[in-house]
Amino acid sequence: MDPTRTILVQQDSATAPADRGALTGCPWHDVKTMLRQVGLRPTRQRMALGWILFGKGDRHLTAEMLYEEATRAKVPVSLATIYNTLHQFTDVGLLRQVAVDGSKAYFDTNVGDHHHFFIEGANELFDIPGAEVILDKTPTAPEGFEVARVDVVVRLRPKNSNT
Secondary structure, eight states: OOTTOBOOOOOOGGGOOOOGGGOOSOHHHHHHHHHHHTTOOOOHHHHHHHHHHHTTSSOEEOHHHHHHHHHHTTOOOOHHHHHHHHHHHHHTTSSEEEEEETTEEEEESOOSSOOEEEETTTTEEEEOOTTOOOBSOOOOOOTTOOOOOOOOEEEEOOOOTTO
16 A cells, blocks of 8 residues: 555534444334434334334445335335435434435445445445545535545446456
């Protein structure tokens, strides 16, 4: 590794995650605690969706994937409510939205600083291990703005066996 290169780490303080160190390990209780910490009322639908989202560790889901899981879990919720809830959770820092192309967004339960691999064709998003993404320089923000976060999505495809 070139020692003159720097690893870029950005944290958007406006969307800093809730204190997950205070959690107990009981998904239902922890979701209620997380919602209250960020000022969201723990409604039945938020609790159910939060339990699905956060009860299985760090994950990357689209609204449609969450809707399918909620349907299988017999949670009566519309796709519009799923979108609204995902955006509410993102706005308060419980989730991180990762855009992979103009029409597809994933929601990441790991809100810490990290980057992603995206497997084209399989529509699979996963974390790049550790601090493997190295950036030399970020662009200068326009007057009156600051860089809030840098998202790197590295697109992957299977190697062609003929090359």
